Amino acid sequence: MITLISSDKRKFHVLEEVANQSLTIRDVIEDRRGRRRADRIILVTNINSKIPEKVIVYWLRHFLMPEEIAHASMSHKKAEKLKKWEAKFFDTDIDTLNDLILAADSLDIPSLFDGACEKVSDILKNRSAEEVGEISKIENEFTHEEEEEEIPSENAWVWRNEFA
Amino acid sequence: MDSLSELRDWANLPPEIVELISKKVKYIVDYIRFRAVCSTWRSVPCPKQHRLPPQLPWLMLPYDASICKENGETRFFYDVWESKMRKLYVPAITCCASYHGWLLLVSYKGSEVSLLNPLTRSEVELPPFDTWFDPYYISFGKSKMTFSSDLTHPNCLITVFLEKYWVISCRIGDRSWKRYYPRKELVDATHYNGRLYLLYEGEMTIIESNKREESCVLVPELTMTIVLEPELTAVKKRFVEGKSGVYVVGVHHEGKFLYQFQEQQLKLKKINTDTSDSTAIFYGDNYPCLALSSDDWDSLDGGSLYMEHKCIPNVLKLAALKSGYNPLSVQLLDRNVTMMYEEEYDEDEPAMWFQPSLF
Incomplete structure (x- = not known):
């Protein structure tokens, strides 16, 4: 069992096999192997406080269904079920997705990282730059000239619908 | 932090x-x-193109003189997936084929031939079609074009097929086209993965081109002929280049047959067009077809055939045949594209599928 400590000092006890899904944690555990028990405590302070819980939920679901099985011999029904579960898991607000991406990046959890990025790109699809800016709370910081000249003329067709 | x-x-x-x-x-x-x-x-x-999956095609609408009069040198592209009409610059020259985002533009006498990417407006000059060229080839016959690789690759071979006897190819910078002489009337031809595929009525021939000899474009090294299934005779048929190889699609009013060329067994294998098939085919009566995988695009129905065909004069319809019609596609065009055809349009240039690309 290893212990993760979040930025707000909460402790999460996780089975090593489960936490191993984070390549970063796996490496840390590997480095400290054979040492005292106190070294099995890992600080994950660079992660927003709500996120470890979510990450652990994700780990547990995936731990029950390791990646290798997922690809090779998982039955169609099970794969479908996991897909549904993931869709629900990622169906969250954009801020949480941002945090999940950053957590997955720093903890090196490829499948979580990919899944979250995929979801973000789904949210961005079919939306204008203004809408995307609003959703992601990015302020439009292009200069007036860029806005007026370069960007639209580069690909004017993107912004228009020629139907009368 | x-x-x-x-x-x-x-x-x-x-x-x-x-x-x-x-x-x-x-x-x-x-x-x-x-x-x-x-x-x-x-x-x-x-x-880079290779990082994006093959793009969903737009329908490039027929040349319409009245629209050009108002808008200058433009053509309309219907983006079926966003239900938007896109207006792009295309000079008022006959456009006779498209491939991976590029249009093949041919002046009336064939003296000027070029490629245009209407998204980036990049143009590439190609050798002229010369004395052998007859405007008839592109006015009444069908034509198509393929690239052997990315167009930016210095050795990219551009192959053009003009119904029914012309299979010509060149590289960018060449001064003339090299011609391959088919032995009889061709139904379709394509260049895929270093091989030249020729479709005749009743059979199909595959020619391995000699890759070592770069100056000589199509030197037959290995030729094989495959006899087509009886159901593929006397129906409209085309080659379709997909992700996983070359297909032959046969279409008649009751449905379609799809065969895939099996490289190992060197034969055509019939593909069952049930839901397990992930290939969606975009078909046009006069222009090249293309195949996309529904694994890449949620909005695509696997095993379906998206057709562009003229039903009644001045009305363009898009129908997806898949044990019936795909109501979505039909509805799309009933609602929107028909509006464009109040005026007469050039019968010589029907609509064609165009796959947008930034390269």
Whole structure:
């Protein structure tokens, strides 16, 4: 069992096999192997406080269904079920997705990282730059000239619908 | 990190993560919008074609003189997937084929031949069609074009098929086209993966081109002939180049047959067009077909055939045949595209599928 400590000092006890899904944690555990028990405590302070819980939920679901099985011999029904579960898991607000991406990046959890990025790109699809800016709370910081000249003329067709 | 609020700033995501998200955006139009959100997102490198899946095609609408009069040298492209009409610059020259985002433009006498990417407006000059060329080839016959690789590759071979006897190819910078002489009337031809595929009535021939000899374009090294199934005779049939190889699609009013060329067994294998098939085919009566995988695009129905065909004069219809009609596609065009055809349009240039690309 290893212990993760979040930025707000909460402790999460996780089975090593489960936490191993984070390549970063796996490496840390590997480095400290054979040492005292106190070294099995890992600080994950660079992660927003709500996120470890979510990450652990994700780990547990995936731990029950390791990646290798997922690809090779998982039955169609099970794969479908996991897909549904993931869709629900990622169906969250954009801020949480941002945090999940950053957590997955720093903890090196490829499948979580990919899944979250995929979801973000789904949210961005079919939306204008203004809408995307609003959703992601990015302020439009292009200069007036860029806005007026370069960007639209580069690909004017993107912004228009020629139907009368 | 102390201030967690800083973490949520989407404009300050590490660039490699922004790039990764941008890579998950598959549609070219989304990609361009993505780059217009803010300067950090804009700094994401432009997508190389190979990173994006083959793009969903737009329907390039027939040449319409009245529209050109009002709008200058433009053509309309119907984006079926966003239900938008896109207006792009295309000079008023006959456009007789398209491939991976490029249009093949041929002047009336064939003295000027060029490629145009209407999205980027890049143009590439090709050798003229010379004395053998007859405007008839592109006015009444069908024509198509394929590239052996990315157009930016210096050895990219451009192969053009003009019904019914002309299979010509060149490389960018060549001074003339090299011709391959088919032995009889061709139904279709394509160049795929270093091989030349020729479709005759009743049979199909595959010619391995000699890759070592670069100056000589199509030297037959290995030729094989495959007899077509009886159901593929006397129906409209075309080659379709898909992700996983070359297909032959046969279409008649009751349905379609799809065969895939099996490289190992050197034969055509019939594909069952039930739901397990992930290939969606875009078919046009006069222009090249293309195949996309429904694994790449949720909006595509696997095993379906998206057709562009003229039903009644001045009305263009898009229908997806798949044990019946796909109501969505039919509805799309009933609602929108028919509006465009109040005026007469040039019968010589019907609509064609166009796959947008930024390269």
